[in-house]
Amino acid sequence: MRRGIAATALVAALAVSATACGGDNGGESGGKSAGGELSGTVTWWDTSTVGSEDKVFKKIAEDFTKLHPEVKVNYVNVPFGEAQNKFKNAAQAGSGAPDVIRSEVAWTPEFADLGYLAPLDGTSALKDEKDFLPQAAASTRYDGKTYAVPQVIDSMGVFYNKKIFKEAGVEVPTTIDELKTVAAAIKDKTGKTGLYLRGDDAYWFLSFLYGEGGDLVDAEKKQVTVDGGAGVKAMKVVKDLVDSKAAITDATNGWDNMQASFKDGKVAMMINGPWAVTDTYAGAEFADRSNLGIAPVPAGSAGQGAPQGGHNLAVYAGSGNLEASYAFTEYMTSAETQAKVAKELSLLPTRNSVYSQPGVASNEIVGFFRPVVDKAVERPWIPETGSLFAPLQTEYTKVLTGQTTPENGAKATAEEYRKLLKDWK
């Protein structure tokens, strides 16, 4: 009998541990207390650059407690490259998802389409909607509802090391042909490489594609356009930059290598956006901030074009604390917070009114990118926009490493797109 008791105890112990696994939810209840005061915890997944931007955002986010003393802000920095998948995993499983996520513009319609985001129309998250730049607000709407609030907007430009340019006695290139001659001159005079081209992220391919007059898809005509003449030409352009040694590239670890090479003065130029500015200033070459120059991306044969990007704040539909999450979203996208972010991190505000504020108006980086953003190419805000990069990336890397030809690369990408976008041409 004693052994029988032991067996029973074992079974009971198993049962207890099995139920314990399932009891993870419901710990975070929050809302409004009797006095109408917000309470509970708001978990925010930020995706800003680690080591530079994240410190500022953490402080600003935690300052929310000053306005609402009973709310605790749980700041979590999730690396940008992992955030989309991590959020999908958590949101679908229904546990472990944050209350508020910093959602890249292309992710937002996708998350909304999957039902992961709470509609924000008529909530306290949206304030002074008219103040938002129209192109920033465009990505937050899906199917007639607003699912996010624009936090920052951005585009891309050429970052260059003024010292190296002076040594080589060259001017900033405005076209891709000039880029090649400038890179050759820099190599000749200083032994350094002209450009770092990111080969492991297809976002960096877009300005070359737009420069040749191409695009990934034409949403109005429901047409896949990446395999058109411009797409093939753009693939040839990037391949030629690498083959002619005007640019170096990597198939892995591109971000870190790009930043390190540029910050240490091993390459003279990189194509990048405002999100890289604070990190770049931390480099040895840019201890004197005026050494960093920024210019529009070099034009291709059809003109000059850079993608419009940015980030929104969205609220998870399954959040246990919607009221506080709305308030937090409003706080993080308010004119006051945006001004602070613009001054400290040189990130571009999404509110018109912020640009005229002192400290923002005088910020050189913001001043440069403002007109660039106005001219930037807007992507179609369909749920599939976030899915277009994975197939392109594979083929882009294959082209750069010589595993496929530009023609076949563009064709293979288009085939994947046509599987993704049913009934498109």
Added chain:
Amino acid sequence: MAVDTSSQTVAKAAGESARGRSRRAGRPAGKLRRSLSTHWYAWAMVAPVTIVIAVIIGYPLLRGVYLSLTDATERNVARTIGVNEIPATYEFVGLDNYAAALSSSQFFDTLGWTVVWTVCCVGVTFVLGLVLANMLNRRIAGRSLYRMMIILPWAVPGFVSVFAWRFLYDERRGLLNQILGGAGIDAVPWLNDPTWAKLAVITVNVWLGVPFMMVALLGGLQSIPGELYEAAEMDGANAWQRFRNITLPGLRSVSTTVVLLSTIWTFNMFPVIFLLTRGGPGEATQILVTQAYRFSFEISPRDFAQSSTWGVLILVLLMLVAAAYRRALRKQGEVW
């Protein structure tokens, strides 16, 4: 491994009840009751393991097979987000996914590289492990220190070693290229060139796999009686003849097992590929499991059906390999 343990236990229990039956033949109705009343305790002890295995292995396996027969993606599976409950809308499509996978060049290209990867890794690991085991089986000064050092890669968590290798391999700032640069050799694009990347991932996997191989073979070597070598020496056999005719046959039972295990592990060696190259550059180092993972977690919308299809195909392939291997061994008179 867990499956083996359970089936052994179950087989044992079944064996016992079979013995019970033979004593009281001809009463099948009472068989179950009798077996239960005699062996209830054994059944009770086996039950938790059986249940846990059914939940941990059986359910996901069946679910995977089921999903592979549907068109389930991220967009049409059931999900509950807060108060919204979105019901599943995916449909049964029969064997369409298998037809698509088996008629695509992607599957066979990936399979081809997976086979090359497995054969290279297992082959090199086995040879290196055998050489090291033989060296360390002799009486040399500091033998236990060498053994310790060679086992070290095994003691370090896999992902830590892989990350360390990734830093070493970095084309611009990695230690390997800095050493080569010091010797005046051009930087090698370890992870940026398809061919180099293939060599790089195989090297890391061999580095990780040698300790296991060596320890297993060392154990096998130590179980070979020393008298055999003495007798052979008396008969005038040289070192190679002794190795060929005593060591290799003596190791056969150990080596067949480790080669099979190693093949299965390498075929499905997810962390090395995923953490080192993510299957890149392009798809150059993508093996079947990492590609299945990619379908399920990296592309969007996530294609659960295709991922499950590849998973089931991997399982079938490995079972075929194991069966063929077993048959080949049995022909040689090995009991396995």
